[in-house]
Amino acid sequence: MKRRQFLTLAALWGVTVACGADSQPGAVRPAGKPAFRNALLVPPLLKPKVGKDGVRRFDLTMQHGRTAILPGAPAETWGFNGSYLGPTLRASRGDKIQVAITNRLEETSTVHWHGMRLPAKMDGGPHQPIEPGTTWTPHWTLDQPATTSWYHPHPHGTTAMHVYRGLAGMFIVDDDATTGLPATYGVDDVPLILQDKKFAPDGSQAGDPLKGTFGILGDHMLVNGTYDPFLNVTTERVRFRLLNGSNARMYHLSFSDRRTFHVVGNDQGLLAAPVPVDRISLTPGERMEVVVAFAAGEQVVLRTVSGSDDIDEGDFDLLKIVAAPRLATSRPLPARLADIAPINVPPDAKVRRFRLNGHDAINGKEMDLSRIDEVVPAGATEIWEIENTVYGHNFHIHEVAFQVLDVDGNKPPAYAQGHKDTVYVPPKSTVRLAVQFGRFTDPATPYMYHCHILRHEDSGMMGQFVIVKPGTENQVPRTIATHHTM
Ligand code: C2O
Ligand code: CU
Ligand code: CU
Numbered sequence: 001m002k003r004r005q006f007l008t009l010a011a012l013w014g015v016t017v018a019c020g021a022d023s024q025p026g027a028v029r030p031a032g033k034p035a036f037r038n039a040l041l042v043p044p045l046l047k048p049k050v051g052k053d054g055v056r057r058f059d060l061t062m063q064h065g066r067t068a069i070l071p072g073a074p075a076e077t078w079g080f081n082g083s084y085l086g087p088t089l090r091a092s093r094g095d096k097i098q099v100a101i102t103n104r105l106e107e108t109s110t111v112h113w114h115g116m117r118l119p120a121k122m123d124g125g126p127h128q129p130i131e132p133g134t135t136w137t138p139h140w141t142l143d144q145p146a147t148t149s150w151y152h153p154h155p156h157g158t159t160a161m162h163v164y165r166g167l168a169g170m171f172i173v174d175d176d177a178t179t180g181l182p183a184t185y186g187v188d189d190v191p192l193i194l195q196d197k198k199f200a201p202d203g204s205q206a207g208d209p210l211k212g213t214f215g216i217l218g219d220h221m222l223v224n225g226t227y228d229p230f231l232n233v234t235t236e237r238v239r240f241r242l243l244n245g246s247n248a249r250m251y252h253l254s255f256s257d258r259r260t261f262h263v264v265g266n267d268q269g270l271l272a273a274p275v276p277v278d279r280i281s282l283t284p285g286e287r288m289e290v291v292v293a294f295a296a297g298e299q300v301v302l303r304t305v306s307g308s309d310d311i312d313e314g315d316f317d318l319l320k321i322v323a324a325p326r327l328a329t330s331r332p333l334p335a336r337l338a339d340i341a342p343i344n345v346p347p348d349a350k351v352r353r354f355r356l357n358g359h360d361a362i363n364g365k366e367m368d369l370s371r372i373d374e375v376v377p378a379g380a381t382e383i384w385e386i387e388n389t390v391y392g393h394n395f396h397i398h399e400v401a402f403q404v405l406d407v408d409g410n411k412p413p414a415y416a417q418g419h420k421d422t423v424y425v426p427p428k429s430t431v432r433l434a435v436q437f438g439r440f441t442d443p444a445t446p447y448m449y450h451c452h453i454l455r456h457e458d459s460g461m462m463g464q465f466v467i468v469k470p471g472t473e474n475q476v477p478r479t480i481a482t483h484h485t486m
Contacts, residue, residue: 036320046087073203078165086169115149120445145269160209160454215455237330256301265289266418285452366460373463377470398447
């Protein structure tokens with residue numbers, strides 16, 4: 001392989017890479033045929049500049065580059081501050097944050113903070129375009145429990161392409177809760193961004209993310225942009241922050257020996273207590289924090305297995321984990337993790353119904369940037385009922401935390417009963433959510449809700465809601481000006 005090109009990518013990420021021999025570009029490696037030649041890349045932590053005012057200022061640049069995702073076959077990719085994916089931002093509850101995002105691409109994009117509770121103007125949806133050559137500088141105060149959130153473009157109609165080319169990164173929120181969970185980034189607290197790809201023989205990413213029912217369902221798996229990866233671990237327990245950063249694929253994750261591991265967090269924060277599992281499911285946009293125990297000297301493979309939907313076809317190995325011959329002692333897994341208040345639905349809670357019956361509309365309406373679909377009073381708790389009459393979808397709501405009440409009348413598994421912002425809606429089923437809305441009001445700037453299968457989101461399976469001062473719901477204009485060029 002062209003060692004130099006691979007090392008260029010490694011240098012961009014600020015890590016060292018053990019270089020393997022060539023992998024066949026185009027080769028499919030299903031579960032059971034492992035190679036695991038490449039050390040897992042770990043996105044670097046982005047250092048903020050902390051001003052006298054206490055504001056933590058981060059700089060992100062959206063840019064083109066070339067990445068040898070398939071070793072020896074460099075091709076055009078997009079990234080933040082590098083050629084593929086982006087650095088991890090990390091800050092604590094109470095911190096004042098500012099991010100200056102410069103767009104060095106030739107097209108308009110946006111950057112959305114998926115999982116952040118913040119004012120609509122800072123949300124980075126399609127109403128906050130970043131034109132080529134310009135910089136957008138959102139700022140907010142982190143005020144939510146410890147969370148694994150992420151950032152990605154959200155320009156209406158081109159989100160699928162922008163994310164597929166490589167624009168995505170993690171944003172970790174810490175809080176004071178001394179949970180005793182592993183927290184040393186890159187050592188025992190490791191992000192795992194899962195993506196599937198199709199590659200052309202020259203190593204470029206192939207496929208049209210807006211074609212077919214689901215867009216891209218790849219036959220090559222990447223973790224943190226690393227093809228065919230392995231990870232050396234050096235501690236008895238490791239916390240993995242899993243992010244499904246794929247355009248459409250759903251993962252059913254387990255280990256090759258079907259070992260038990262513990263889920264400790266959902267999209268919007270930690271669970272009250274760890275939940276033992278041997279398999280978890282994750283649809284696009286969802287995050288899950290897990291803690292896995294290792295024995296000295298062992299090796300085990302993280303894999304995904306086929307399910308019964310169309311978006312989870314195929315068994316694939318994702319990552320080989322190699323435990324060092326001696327492991328540093330880890331603290332025992334805490335019995336209690338966080339004080340999680342259940343989202344209580346008042347008896348007179350408003351119920352809103354959303355129907356998914358194709359791939360380009362919700363309640364029969366295609367996304368319209370100038371139409372406000374729902375008006376929600378600040379601080380409300382509501383029931384949102386998502387009915388899916390067709391093939392698999394999922395559902396994401398900006399700004400909120402929700403808990404899944406039931407799926408066709410059944411409670412979700414214990415590991416998925418925490419606070420979330422994205423949920424799987426299986427074929428021909430109804431999911432009911434207890435949704436807790438925030439307190440930032442802005443009658444003229446909407447937040448989005450949508451299917452996070454990006455092909456569906458881009459083709460109009462999305463709607464808009466505003467959060468307003470309670471009592472003003474009926475005074476809010478339902479049509480807004482859209483001033484941007486998309
Ligand atoms: Cu992750 Cu509206 O998006
Ligand atoms: Cu979001
Ligand atoms: Cu969908």
